[in-house]
Every structure is written in C-alpha cells, then in structure tokens.
Amino acid sequence: MGVKVVKFGGSSLADAIQIEKTKNIIEKDPDRKYVVVSAPGKRFSEDNKITDLLYLCKTHIEHNLDYRQIFQGIKDRFTAVKANLKIDVDLDKHFKEIEENLSNGASEDYIASRGEFLNAIVISSYLGYDFVDSADLIVFDERGNLKKEVTNQNLREELKKHDRVVLPGFYGANESGDIITFSRGGSDVTGALVAKAIDADMYENWTDVSGLLMADPRIVDNPKPMKNVSYKELRELSYMGAKVLHEDAIFPAREADIPINIRNTNRPDDDGTFITSGENLDSENSIVKGIAGCKGFTSISIYQSMLSGQKGFIRKVSEILEDFDIPLEHIPNGIDTVSVIIDNKYLEGRLDDVLDMFDKRLSADTIDVDDDLALIATVGLGMARRPGTAAALFSALYEENINIKMIDQGSSELNIIVGVATADLEKAINAIYKAFVN
Amino acid sequence: MGVKVVKFGGSSLADAIQIEKTKNIIEKDPDRKYVVVSAPGKRFSEDNKITDLLYLCKTHIEHNLDYRQIFQGIKDRFTAVKANLKIDVDLDKHFKEIEENLSNGASEDYIASRGEFLNAIVISSYLGYDFVDSADLIVFDERGNLKKEVTNQNLREELKKHDRVVLPGFYGANESGDIITFSRGGSDVTGALVAKAIDADMYENWTDVSGLLMADPRIVDNPKPMKNVSYKELRELSYMGAKVLHEDAIFPAREADIPINIRNTNRPDDDGTFITSGENLDSENSIVKGIAGCKGFTSISIYQSMLSGQKGFIRKVSEILEDFDIPLEHIPNGIDTVSVIIDNKYLEGRLDDVLDMFDKRLSADTIDVDDDLALIATVGLGMARRPGTAAALFSALYEENINIKMIDQGSSELNIIVGVATADLEKAINAIYKAFVN
Numbered sequence: 041m042g043v044k045v046v047k048f049g050g051s052s053l054a055d056a057i058q059i060e061k062t063k064n065i066i067e068k069d070p071d072r073k074y075v076v077v078s079a080p081g082k083r084f085s086e087d088n089k090i091t092d093l094l095y096l097c098k099t100h101i102e103h104n105l106d107y108r109q110i111f112q113g114i115k116d117r118f119t120a121v122k123a124n125l126k127i128d129v130d131l132d133k134h135f136k137e138i139e140e141n142l143s144n145g146a147s148e149d150y151i152a153s154r155g156e157f158l159n160a161i162v163i164s165s166y167l168g169y170d171f172v173d174s175a176d177l178i179v180f181d182e183r184g185n186l187k188k189e190v191t192n193q194n195l196r197e198e199l200k201k202h203d204r205v206v207l208p209g210f211y212g213a214n215e216s217g218d219i220i221t222f223s224r225g226g227s228d229v230t231g232a233l234v235a236k237a238i239d240a241d242m243y244e245n246w247t248d249v250s251g252l253l254m255a256d257p258r259i260v261d262n263p264k265p266m267k268n269v270s271y272k273e274l275r276e277l278s279y280m281g282a283k284v285l286h287e288d289a290i291f292p293a294r295e296a297d298i299p300i301n302i303r304n305t306n307r308p309d310d311d312g313t314f315i316t317s318g319e320n321l322d323s324e325n326s327i328v329k330g331i332a333g334c335k336g337f338t339s340i341s342i343y344q345s346m347l348s349g350q351k352g353f354i355r356k357v358s359e360i361l362e363d364f365d366i367p368l369e370h371i372p373n374g375i376d377t378v379s380v381i382i383d384n385k386y387l388e389g390r391l392d393d394v395l396d397m398f399d400k401r402l403s404a405d406t407i408d409v410d411d412d413l414a415l416i417a418t419v420g421l422g423m424a425r426r427p428g429t430a431a432a433l434f435s436a437l438y439e440e441n442i443n444i445k446m447i448d449q450g451s452s453e454l455n456i457i458v459g460v461a462t463a464d465l466e467k468a469i470n471a472i473y474k475a476f477v478n
Numbered sequence: 479m480g481v482k483v484v485k486f487g488g489s490s491l492a493d494a495i496q497i498e499k500t501k502n503i504i505e506k507d508p509d510r511k512y513v514v515v516s517a518p519g520k521r522f523s524e525d526n527k528i529t530d531l532l533y534l535c536k537t538h539i540e541h542n543l544d545y546r547q548i549f550q551g552i553k554d555r556f557t558a559v560k561a562n563l564k565i566d567v568d569l570d571k572h573f574k575e576i577e578e579n580l581s582n583g584a585s586e587d588y589i590a591s592r593g594e595f596l597n598a599i600v601i602s603s604y605l606g607y608d609f610v611d612s613a614d615l616i617v618f619d620e621r622g623n624l625k626k627e628v629t630n631q632n633l634r635e636e637l638k639k640h641d642r643v644v645l646p647g648f649y650g651a652n653e654s655g656d657i658i659t660f661s662r663g664g665s666d667v668t669g670a671l672v673a674k675a676i677d678a679d680m681y682e683n684w685t686d687v688s689g690l691l692m693a694d695p696r697i698v699d700n701p702k703p704m705k706n707v708s709y710k711e712l713r714e715l716s717y718m719g720a721k722v723l724h725e726d727a728i729f730p731a732r733e734a735d736i737p738i739n740i741r742n743t744n745r746p747d748d749d750g751t752f753i754t755s756g757e758n759l760d761s762e763n764s765i766v767k768g769i770a771g772c773k774g775f776t777s778i779s780i781y782q783s784m785l786s787g788q789k790g791f792i793r794k795v796s797e798i799l800e801d802f803d804i805p806l807e808h809i810p811n812g813i814d815t816v817s818v819i820i821d822n823k824y825l826e827g828r829l830d831d832v833l834d835m836f837d838k839r840l841s842a843d844t845i846d847v848d849d850d851l852a853l854i855a856t857v858g859l860g861m862a863r864r865p866g867t868a869a870a871l872f873s874a875l876y877e878e879n880i881n882i883k884m885i886d887q888g889s890s891e892l893n894i895i896v897g898v899a900t901a902d903l904e905k906a907i908n909a910i911y912k913a914f915v916n
Binding site for chain 1: 805816879
C-alpha cells in the first residue's frame with residue numbers, strides 16, 4: 041500500500057458536479073490521502089475563475105470602487121456548492137473575515153489566495169478530511185522566495201499528525217504571517233511540495249485533459265496524449281514552448297523521484313500521462329514522445345577560412361555573447377563556419393551591436409544573419425540513437441517541401457533540433473507528428 | 479585570350495612518352511605559356527620516383543656509402559629521355575655540378591630539388607621555352623618560411639621578360655642562396671605562386687586522374703570526379719581527410735581568385751575538376767560535391783538539469799579544452815546537454831584529466847564518453863538549404879541500418895556532418911554516395 045498526493049485543478053472543482061467527481065475519484069483509491077485543491081475554475085467557457093474575480097475585487101478597492109457586488113458573486117458560488125453538496129460548514133464566518141481584511145487593505149496575494157482557502161474548507165468538509173492551512177506550513181522569505189527546507193519539515197511534521205487531509209494550493213506565508221502566492225506554477229507546486237514532504241509514492245495531478253499532449257493542439261488537430269514521459273524529455277519539450285507543468289511544479293517531485301500522473305477528472309478511467317525519472321520505452325508508445333516548436337530565433341553565421349583547428353574560437357564567440365548577457369541556444373559549426381542561434385528576446389535592438397563586436401573581436405571573412413528562424417524539438421529518450429528516426433523526420437519535412445536551416449543532435453541526445461523558416465513552423469510540426477504518430 | 483599556368487605532376491613527366499603527351503597538351507592551347515614541372519615520377523608501379531632516389535643518395539653519403547650507382551641510375555633516366563626526345567642539351571654539365579655539390583656536403587633540400595631542376599632543363603629545351611630557375615625567384619626566410627611578397631614580386635618581374643617559360647617546381651632558395659624545398663604541397667605550390675604572380679586566368683594542374691574524386695576510391699568503388707567545386711567545399715572535404723590539393727597549394731590561387739583545373743595527362747579530353755571561388759550549381763552535377771569521412775573522434779556529453787538558458791556554460795567548456803590545448807571540433811547541444819566532439823589525437827592519454835577537469839569546473843549531473851565515433855562530411859554549397867538533402871542522406875543511412883550518433887548542420891552551411899560508429903564509417907560513406915550519385 042502506498043500514499044498518493046492528489047491535486048485537483050480549477051476546472052475539476054468548478055462546481056458541485058465536478059466536486060462530486062473528485063470525491064468519487066478520491067474514494068476509489070484509499071491511497072489518495074493528501075488532497076491539494078485549486079480555487080474553483082470556469083464552469084463554462086464564458087464563466088469567470090474565482091481567482092480572477094478576487095483580483096478584480098482588489099483592483100476595485102484600489103480605485104475606490106465598490107467591490108461588494110463582485111464579492112457577492114464569489115460568495116454565491118461557494119454557497120451554492122455548499123447547498124448542492126449538503127455539507128455543514130460555516131462559510132459566512134470566513135466571508136466576513138475576508139471582507140474585513142479587504143477593507144483594511146489586505147495584500148493582493150492574500151486576496152488572490154482566498155479561492156483556494158475557501159475551496160479547501162468546503163472540500164475537506166465534503167470529504168470528511170482534515171483541513172490544514174498551507175499558510176501555516178509553506179514558508180517564504182522576505183523577498184518572496186520559498187524556504188524549501190523549513191517548508192519540507194513543516195509539511196512533514198504536520199501532515200503525519202493527520203490521516204487524511206485537504207490543503208489549499210497556490211500559497212503559503214512569510215515569517216511575519218503575510219500570505220504569499222507562488223509566482224509560477226500555482227497549486228501544482230503545492231502538490232509537489234506535499235508529495236516530497238510525505239515521500240508519496242505518486243503525485244496525481246487531476247486536470248481536464250487525459251494527460252500531456254504530444255503536440256500543441258492549436259497546431260496539430262487532436263494530438264494524442266503521451267502515455268509516459270521522463271522528466272528529461274518533459275524539460276526539453278517545455279523549454280521549447282510546450283505547455284506542460286511548470287518547472288517549479290516538477291522539481292520537488294523530481295528531487296524526491298516521485299512519479300507524477302496527469303489525469304482527467306472527467307475521464308477518470310483514462311490512464312493519463314506518467315512522468316517519471318527513468319526511460320519508459322513501452323511498445324505501445326511511439327519512440328517520439330512529443331514535438332514542440334518555437335518561433336523567434338536568429339542565427340548568426342561566422343565564416344572564416346582556416347577556422348577549423350583554431351583553438352579558442354568558440355570560446356571567443358561565447359564570451360562576446362556573455363558580455364551582452366545573451367544566452368547561446370545552439371552553436372552548430374562546420375569546418376570553417378560557426379553559427380550561433382539566439383533567442384530574439386535577448387537580441388532586441390542589440391543585433392547591430394553584437395555584429396559590430398563579432399566584427400571587432402573575430403577576424404571573420406563574412407558574417408551572415410538569418411532572423412527568420414523557428415526551432416522544432418522532436419523529443420524521445422533513446423530516439424536519436426535508433427536508426428530511422430532521423431530518416432523519418434527529414435523525409436516528412438521533405439515531403440512537405442520544407443527547407444532545413446539547421447540541425448543539431450548531440451551524442452547522448454534525446455532530441456533532434458531542426459531549424460526552419462518561421463512560416464514553415466506549423467507545417468513542419470504537423471509533418472513530424474504525422475510521421476511518428478500514424 | 480588569357481594566360482594559363484600549367485603544372486605537370488611526376489607521373490605526367492615520368493618518361494619521354496609522357497613528356498610527349500604534355501607537349502601535345504601545351505601546344506594545343508597557345509594560352510599555356512607558363513609551365514611548372516615536377517621531377518620524373520614512376521613509370522610503372524615498382525619504379526622509383528627520381529626524388530626518392532635523390533634522397534637515397536643523400537642517405538648513402540651520410541652513412542659513408544657509395545651513392546654513385548644510384549646516381550648513375552638517375553643520370554641514365556634523364557639521358558634516355560633526352561635521347562628519346564631528340565633534344566640538344568648539355569646534361570653532363572649539370573650532372574657534374576650536382577655530383578660535386580654532393581661530395582661537398584650539399585643539403586638534403588638541395589639534393590631533393592635536383593629532379594625538378596633537371597626535368598625543367600630537359601622540358602624547356604624540348605618545348606623551346608625559356609628555362610627560369612625558381613631558386614632565383616622564390617625566396618624563403620632563414621627559418622624556412624616562404625617570403626610571399628618578395629616572391630610574388632620576383633616572379634612577376636622576371637616572368638614578364640619571357641614569352642614562354644618552364645620553371646622547376648618544389649623549391650626556391652633563402653637569401654644566402656641555399657636551396658629550400660616546400661615542406662608541404664610540393665610543385666603544386668610553385669604553380670599556384672606563378673599563377674598568382676602573373677595574374678593567370680587559369681591554373682591547370684595536370685595529374686594522372688581526371689579530377690578530384692567525390693569519395694575516397696579505397697572506400698567507394700570507382701567514384702566519379704567532381705565537375706566543379708569551390709574552395710570552400712574543397713576545404714571542408716580536405717579537412718575531413720579527403721585527399722585533395724594541399725591548402726598551401728590552393729591559397730595563392732585562391733587569394734588571387736584564379737580558378738584551378740585538375741586534369742588528366744593521360745585523358746586530356748576529360749574536363750577534369752574546376753576549383754573556383756564561387757558556387758557552381760550546374761544541372762549536370764549533383765548538389766552533393768563530395769563525401770569524406772574520418773575515424774578517431776571522441777564525444778564527451780555533459781548533462782546538467784536546467785542547463786539551458788545558463789549563460790557561459792559553453793564558454794566554460796571551451797575554456798577547459800583550451801587549457802588542455804585541445805581544439806573543439808563540434809559542440810552539439812540539446813536543452814540540458816552539451817556534447818563536445820574531439821579529435822582523439824589531441825586526447826591521447828589525457829581523457830581522464832579532461833574528464834576530471836570537467837567534473838571539477840562544471841557542476842554536471844552526468845558526463846558520458848563515447849570514444850567510438852567517426853565523422854562524415856557530406857559537402858555541397860547550398861545543398862543543406864535544399865529540401866530533400868537531409869531526407870535522402872538519413873534515409874540512405876537508415877536503409878543500411880546505421881545508427882546516427884550526432885548531427886551538425888549550421889545555418890549557412892554547405893556541409894551536413896554526421897557521427898556514426900567507427901565500424902559503420904565505410905558502409906555509411908557508400909550509402910551516402912549511392913544516394914546522391916546514382
């Protein structure tokens with residue numbers, strides 16, 4: 041028997057019907073002892089998230105506008121949930137306290153966090169689980185950075201006192217007791233911190249999709265979810281812009297080597313995606329785990345005859361970029377050419393300065409600039425070492441008549457990175473997806 | 479009307495029959511005014527090159543052995559050529575002078591150069607061209623380095639006094655008048671220097687093959703010659719081990735933008751290979767100009783989570799290699815991995831030291847070493863930008879079930895570099911050759 045931390049996102053907790061589903065899910069597996077909840081999300085596409093409404097209250101207060109109508113809407117949603125779930129909990133007490141704090145100039149972080157707080161109160165009551173406030177356990181320093189060690193110890197000590205617990209996600213408090221929210225990753229981080237602290241066997245992250253998708257659904261029509269993916273693979277995909285769990289949300293679980301299972305509250309029988317530290321090559325699954333692409337790169341190619349064999353040239357190139365505080369994405373090189381691939385966001389308005397410096401400090405014959413570059417990462421552990429992967433990838437691009445501007449695949453790589461023209465990005469991702477998935 | 483410098487290699491001048499062929503070639507085109515000659519080469523496969531015999535004379539003298547029998551063989555070859563060509567030239571005078579110098583401890587360079595000297599005497603007489611001794615024009619400094627400016631000026635001034643000239647290749651002299659031979663590139667360098675000095679329209683380099691071959695004939699059966707190739711393409715191929723003209727022999731012509739035409743004395747109607755500065759994409763020719771491969775590389779892959787976006791990591795890696803005085807061939811990188819590809823010859827006995835230093839100065843999670851790496855360069859200007867090249871290349875490797883360890887293609891590249899296991903090198907080159915040539 042193991043222990044599972046289950047985190048439910050906003051859409052899984054948007055109303056009583058959704059919360060009933062989560063109860064069924066939790067009760068189906070006695071290991072699901074630690075529940076982390078988000079604030080209620082949208083019930084339908086035009087609906088508002090509770091957290092957005094809370095931020096709106098704060099804005100009204102700042103502009104001396106009446107926020108009470110909006111806050112009434114928030115109260116009404118929680119009250120309706122309470123009524124529908126037939127639970128006995130004194131929400132009015134909490135509403136009153138929050139309104140008092142709002143009037144007394146409570147911080148934005150405090151206000152934003154109340155959706156999770158109230159939802160955790162409601163759901164703990166509905167499940168018959170203990171409510172534990174994250175504000176008492178998750179600790180930030182005065183600069184707003186998480187104090188990992190103290191947090192881990194607090195969570196561990198408190199949670200072992202309870203058999204079954206609901207915690208609000210998204211926030212903690214500093215040492216003065218002021219509420220602080222996570223700047224990135226939200227309730228996912230809370231779940232991962234809890235999983236690490238109690239040394240969980242699994243961190244289940246329940247959402248409204250049946251796992252992480254192999255490609256961006258705005259680009260590929262109805263992409264398949266990944267069955268399993270390693271932290272490393274996920275990192276490569278997320279770096280290239282794939283919408284997955286935020287790094288901050290993965291790291292605590294990764295450090296403790298706890299598998300993450302992304303599940304769909306609306307389709308609880310789907311296996312979802314397992315995120316683990318190891319390589320998972322099940323035969324069912326394609327060797328390519330996912331495809332992600334990013335626009336907005338510039339390639340600067342420096343040609344100098346007799347460059348190869350010169351020691352220190354690549355060092356000089358990278359030093360110059362470091363002086364500009366520009367990270368170097370890739371540095372493919374031929375015999376007498378070195379290209380540097382740079383994310384445009386670091387280059388804005390400075391391209392000419394960078395080129396001037398290359399000109400000054402490198403005795404280049406020619407320097408070419410290509411600012412119409414998009415990169416595509418095709419990711420899968422071991423994929424690159426399997427004969428045929430590259431052939432399938434480049435044949436797929438060829439069939440779509442897509443010009444390849446750059447290729448980068450390292451020796452121990454789980455990733456083939458291809459550069460194409462910006463206009464070709466979506467066509468290229470679709471071509472690669474089709475080549476490996478169908 | 480233009481001016482051509484024609485250089486003939488040893489096999490083109492091995493005996494009277496060969497020299498007759500060169501005369502026909504020269505007389506067929508009145509532009510062929512400047513002739514640079516090598517020493518007589520082998521007439522048949524077990525034969526000796528004159529230059530080798532001359533070196534052997536020197537070795538005999540150093541060991542106090544009688545060299546006269548060997549020198550007699552050299553004299554006999556020249557005398558036979560003279561008789562067969564029916565020319566009137568006093569070779570005995572030169573033989574006598576050389577023997578005197580030999581007895582008086584002449585330098586190795588002096589002795590080695592006499593094959594070219596005597597051959598130029600013979601051929602100038604046969605053609606009715608002026609003989610000009612390179613020793614009076616090509617100048618080396620006291621450390622044996624070519625003095626380019628003085629040489630260029632000397633050649634220019636002297637040669638404009640003559641309508642048609644034969645010069646011996648391979649040597650010049652220092653300012654004290656001592657003969658100095660080129661350490662690399664031999665008579666090819668002389669031809670290129672002459673071509674540059676007189677601003678020739680073409681530098682014809684006559685050999686025993688109908689041009690530069692698209693692949694190593696020891697690996698690919700009967701490879702086709704290239705029709706044309708640019709200096710840049712040639713440089714990429716030669717760096718990867720293709721046997722082509724030596725850099726030193728190309729540079730003077732390249733500097734002056736003089737095309738080089740590699741021709742076959744035994745098949746003078748073949749067009750041979752044109753080496754030019756520009757891109758030559760004729761429709762007859764494959765977009766791939768050549769394929770060259772090299773064994774003996776090691777890949778060191780450094781993995782560190784959250785490496786991407788770190789500034790200075792590539793700089794640190796290249797600094798460490800620079801400290802070891804190791805040039806960096808390639809540095810493919812993924813999101814959290816940087817691989818460095820190093821030529822084994824720089825690594826000998828020091829791999830552990832390098833790894834220790836990586837360990838100490840980079841906070842890597844893991845470092846993997848793969849010392850079974852061969853690199854293949856598939857070269858052609860513009861090739862990399864043409865859709866389908868990569869597809870054809872990787873499909874060819876896939877059909878042979880060859881595992882791809884690394885890929886490197888830069889943004890303005892004329893070269894796709896692929897890493898394979900050492901044992902796969904020859905199979906891979908053949909597969910790529912077949913994919914592009916047939």
